[in-house]
Amino acid sequence: MAKVKITETVLRDGHQSLIATRMRTDEMLSVIEKMDKVGYHSLEMWGGATFDACLRFLNEDPWERLRVIRAKVKNTKLQMLLRGQNILGYKNYSDDVVDEFVRLSIKNGIDIIRIFDALNDLRNIETAIKATKKYGGHAQGTVVYTISPVHNTEVYVNLAKKVQDMGADSLCIKDMSGILTPYYGYELIKELKKNIDIPIQLHTHCTSGMTDMTYLKAIEAGVDIIDTALSPFGLGTSQPPTEPIVATFKGTEFDTGLDMDLLCEIAEHFKGVKDKYMQNGILNPNVFNVDTKVLSYQVPGGMLSNLMSQLAQANALDKYNQVLLEVPKVREDLGFPPLVTPSSQFVGTQAVMNVVAGERYKMIPNEIKDYVRGKYGKPSVPISEDIKKKIIGDEEIITCRPADLIPPQLTSIKGEMKEYYEQEEDVLSYALFPQVALKFFKDRQAAKYKIDSELVDKEQKTYPV
Numbered sequence: 515m516a517k518v519k520i521t522e523t524v525l526r527d528g529h530q531s532l533i534a535t536r537m538r539t540d541e542m543l544s545v546i547e548k549m550d551k552v553g554y555h556s557l558e559m560w561g562g563a564t565f566d567a568c569l570r571f572l573n574e575d576p577w578e579r580l581r582v583i584r585a586k587v588k589n590t591k592l593q594m595l596l597r598g599q600n601i602l603g604y605k606n607y608s609d610d611v612v613d614e615f616v617r618l619s620i621k622n623g624i625d626i627i628r629i630f631d632a633l634n635d636l637r638n639i640e641t642a643i644k645a646t647k648k649y650g651g652h653a654q655g656t657v658v659y660t661i662s663p664v665h666n667t668e669v670y671v672n673l674a675k676k677v678q679d680m681g682a683d684s685l686c687i688k689d690m691s692g693i694l695t696p697y698y699g700y701e702l703i704k705e706l707k708k709n710i711d712i713p714i715q716l717h718t719h720c721t722s723g724m725t726d727m728t729y730l731k732a733i734e735a736g737v738d739i740i741d742t743a744l745s746p747f748g749l750g751t752s753q754p755p756t757e758p759i760v761a762t763f764k765g766t767e768f769d770t771g772l773d774m775d776l777l778c779e780i781a782e783h784f785k786g787v788k789d790k791y792m793q794n795g796i797l798n799p800n801v802f803n804v805d806t807k808v809l810s811y812q813v814p815g816g817m818l819s820n821l822m823s824q825l826a827q828a829n830a831l832d833k834y835n836q837v838l839l840e841v842p843k844v845r846e847d848l849g850f851p852p853l854v855t856p857s858s859q860f861v862g863t864q865a866v867m868n869v870v871a872g873e874r875y876k877m878i879p880n881e882i883k884d885y886v887r888g889k890y891g892k893p894s895v896p897i898s899e900d901i902k903k904k905i906i907g908d909e910e911i912i913t914c915r916p917a918d919l920i921p922p923q924l925t926s927i928k929g930e931m932k933e934y935y936e937q938e939e940d941v942l943s944y945a946l947f948p949q950v951a952l953k954f955f956k957d958r959q960a961a962k963y964k965i966d967s968e969l970v971d972k973e974q975k976t977y978p979v
Contacts, residue, residue, distance in 0.1 A: 518768045519555035519739040520760070521593060521715065523753050524784060525583075526558040528743030531719065531752040532801050533791045535567035539579045543586065545783045550587045552780070553772045555739050556626055559583055560619075561594030565602045569943060570950045573957060577622055577939040584623025591625035591652070597855065598631040598639040599917050603946045604856040604881075606889070606916050608923040609641045615942050616645035622939070628686050628717075630656035632857040635891030636676050637915040643680050654715065655682030659689040660812060660852035662845075664895050667702055671709050684713040684739075689728075690854045691814045692721035692751075696731040703735035715739035719814065720749050723804035729754060733768050744777065746784040750802035751814070757781060811841050817858040824866045833869050840865040847901045848885065849893025860885055875904045888912030934959070 529537040542559070549557060560580050568576040584592060599606040601615050616627065627646045631638035639655060646653035655677035657670055674685050687694075687702070694702070699716075706714055716737050718725050729740050741753050748755030760772045791797040807813070813821070821838075825831045841853075844865045851857040860881045867877040884890065886897055886905045889912060902911070912919065923945070928935070931944040934955035943951040 516738070518733050518737070518763060518770050520756065520770055520772060521556045521558050521739060521741045522549065522552075522554045522744065522756060523558045523741050524744040524747045524756075526560060526562055526564055526595065527717075527741070528747035528752050530563050530567075531743075532747055532750060532788075533796050535563040536571060536791065536796055537787065538572055539574055539582065541787050543582065545780050546583055546586045548776055548780050550590050551773065552590075552776050553770075554590050556591040556593040557583075557587065558593040558595065558628075558741070560592065560624060561596055561602060561628075563602075565943075566947055566950065569947055569954045573954065575939075575954075575958075576943070577618075577937070580619075580622045580624065592623055593626040593628065594619060594624050596627050596629045596642055598629055598642055600632075600638075600856065601946060604859070606638070606920060607945065608920040609917055610922045610924045611927070611942070611945050612641045612917075613645045613648075614924055615945075616642060616651070617649050618939050618942060620646070620649045620651045624651060626652040626654055628654040628656055628688075629682075630658055630686070630688055630854070631891060632658065632854050633851055633891040633893060634658050634673055636673065636680065638891050638917070639677075640680060640915075641917065643682055647681055647683075652683045653681065654684045654686050655680060656686040656688050658852040658854055659687055659694055660691075660850070661693055662850035662894065664850055667705050670702060671705050674706050674710050678710045678712050682712060684715060685710060686715045686717055688854070689716070689718035690852075691808050691812045692719035692725050693809055693812055694718055694728050696724060696727040699728045700731040700735045703732045703737050707736045713738040715741070717741040718753065719751055720754055721751050721805050721808045721814070723806070726754050726758070729759065730762070733763070744781045744784050746781055746788040752801075807838060811838050812845075812853050813838065813841055813862070814853060814858060817853060817862050820859065821862050821866060824863065825870075828866070828870050830870050836869045837862075837865050840868050844868065847897070848882075849895045849897045851885075851893055856881070857885070857890070875901075878905055886911075889916050891916055931955070 525542055529535060565576045568574040568579060599612060601607055601612060619627065629639045629642045634657060643653045643655060657673045657677065677685055703714065714737050716732050718728060742748065742756040742759050743753040745755035745757050757777050760770050760774055760777060763769050788797065822834065825834055825837065841861060844861050845851060848861065851861065853861060863879055864882050868874045871877050883906055886902055887909060927945045928941050931941065934940065
């Protein structure tokens with residue numbers, strides 16, 4: 515057995531899970547060079563919700579975050595999460611936009627791209643895998659883990675084989691809800707190791723309270739890499755904390771080789787960051803509660819908070835438990851999609867609407883209609899004729915790869931935002947989040963104008979005509 519490798523998630527999923535992705539770049543930079551010396555397999559620091567949060571809430575350019583971190587990290591690979599054909603948004607984009615996003619991500623410093631599709635429709639990750647390989651990156655194909663009457667070991671092994679055949683350099687088993695049990699985790703990893711040759715990485719969350727045990731069994735079964743988050747941003751709806759994992763395997767055949775003294779020093783910094791977000795109310799202590807309901811409803815932590823927010827807006831928080839009961843029913847109606855972005859949002863919103871309206875499918879969001887039309891891909895099992903009829907009537911279902919129906923978009927997107935263009939990366943920011951990016955671009959222009967005006971005033975005072 516080789517030593518276990520660790521991907522550190524504190525810079526991405528750790529704070530995405532606990533403080534809604536609000537950590538600022540300057541809160542990372544003061545310890546980033548120390549993190550580079552720890553001996554991590556990789557630092558997950560981009561993708562997921564970080565891109566949106568930088569533009570929408572932090573007034574930061576996500577591309578600049580990537581560049582400044584890359585400039586300081588010389589020894590460790592930088593990693594990101596990509597939603598396949600959705601890129602970092604919530605709908606499918608054309609192949610030329612996917613290709614360009616991957617090109618610029620690698621150009622700006624990303625080494626490893628973890629690529630997943632919410633439905634495990636591997637047609638939706640093919641373009642991103644090819645682009646990652648084309649531009650010299652490490653393509654990590656992903657199988658999203660879920661539990662249903664139709665998901666079993668054979669299904670996951672077949673998906674893993676297809677991911678390997680697509681040219682992926684490694685495989686990730688993505689357990690976004692923390693529902694992979696220790697002994698089944700052992701069985702699953704054992705079977706995967708028998709059937710594929712590429713390295714296997716396991717990603718999970720502590721929501722259910724059993725993830726440390728799942729990691730232990732997965733490592734005994736031969737998993738190559740695991741995701742952890744430094745202790746201030748570990749546990750709860752985040753990943754298991756890094757330091758205890760490192761201590762657990764020290765001196766064994768699985769020894770991670772990571773520098774524990776350095777880890778503790780870096781953790782002290784992030785403890786200060788965590789305290790700040792706890793004091794300003796962004797970190798809700800409830801995220802650290804063990805939630806065994808996730809084992810029944812498979813609702814990830816972020817989805818739970820979204821459900822509560824939607825119910826609060828509808829003045830219907832008293833219906834929370836009814837919605838939790840409705841989620842698995844909607845999921846079954848829709849062909850058992852794994853509950854991960856964006857399908858988790860679709861299923862959750864429909865469950866809320868069903869309960870609040872007092873009638874199932876009386877109100878149906880457009881995203882659910884598009885999902886049933888096949889615009890997001892193929893569900894795990896076909897949707898029943900009865901449900902189809904309720905949602906889209908007699909409309910035809912798309913059977914091809916959804917992105918085949920999307921013409922090239924890059925040229926028209928460039929034309930739409932040309933007056934705000936300052937760098938080629940801006941085109942992608944606008945493509946993914948047009949309104950949010952536009953506001954960011956306008957604020958950026960206004961800030962530059964203000965600085966220029968102040969410089970002119972200063973020069974006029976210094977050098978009077």
